[in-house]
Amino acid sequence: MHLRQVKISGFKSFADPTVIEFPSGFVGIVGPNGCGKSNVIDAVRWVMGEGRAGELRATSSMTELIFAGSAGRAPAGRASVEMVLDNSDGTLSGPWGAYSEVSIRRTLTRDAASAYFINGQAVRRRDVQDIFMGTGLGPRSYAIISQGMVSSFVKARPEELRVYFEEAAGVSRYKERRREAEGR
Ligand code: ATP
Ligand code: MG
Secondary structure (H helix, E strand, O other), X not given: OEEXXXXXXXXXXXXXXXXXXXXXXXXXXXXXXXXXXXXXXXXXXXXXXXXXXXXXXXXXXXHHHEXXXXXXXXXXXXXXXXXXXXXXXXXXXXXXXXXXEEEEEEEEEOOOOEEEEEXXXXXXXXXXXXXXXXXXXXXXXXXXXXXXXXXHHHHOOHHHHHHHHHHHHOOHHHHHHHHHHOOO
8 A cells, every 4th residue: 555645725834735646665755944844744644533633733723724824825714635545455454445546535624623535425533543443554653753753662661562563463453343342
């Protein structure tokens, strides 16, 4: 599986609809300070279901993620991020596993209403989180190494590290199911 495209509109500094292509192989995003490089990563973590504004460098509420306006530009009324994944190797299992391309989109309006879509179909946040479980991808997974994460790995207690091993081994999906079945 690999990330093919990220489409961002009205999210953080991306006022206009922007399509970022990720051909296979290495891709580097370069640019001057404050041009929006980290905002691309925030967009990816947000669309995968990140629920805490603080994790996305917003101070209080999620609506801060909506383009706030700039000199000569009115604020946006809505933020939208879509990630298009190449699933031709079938990494994503479950109801969307049969699709060679899976698109996940999340929108947010100023009244704080968030909506999720998979391949254009309205879904719950849960459904989005579900498709990544056990793949190593997800809003807080090790597929995205943010600043400070390497040192937190080094300092982590064994039980904290275990969470990452379980995700890598694909065990976390089953643990979550068991937790649910047991009503915990
Ligand atoms: P650095 O090289 O310093 O890490 P960067 O390229 O990663 O910079 P980002 O942190 O992605 O930069 O972008 C920061 C910019 O995004 C700031 O100019 C900030 O004003 C802008 N920004 C963040 N949220 C919003 C928002 N809701 N509306 C408009 N602009 C925003
Ligand atoms: Mg940055």
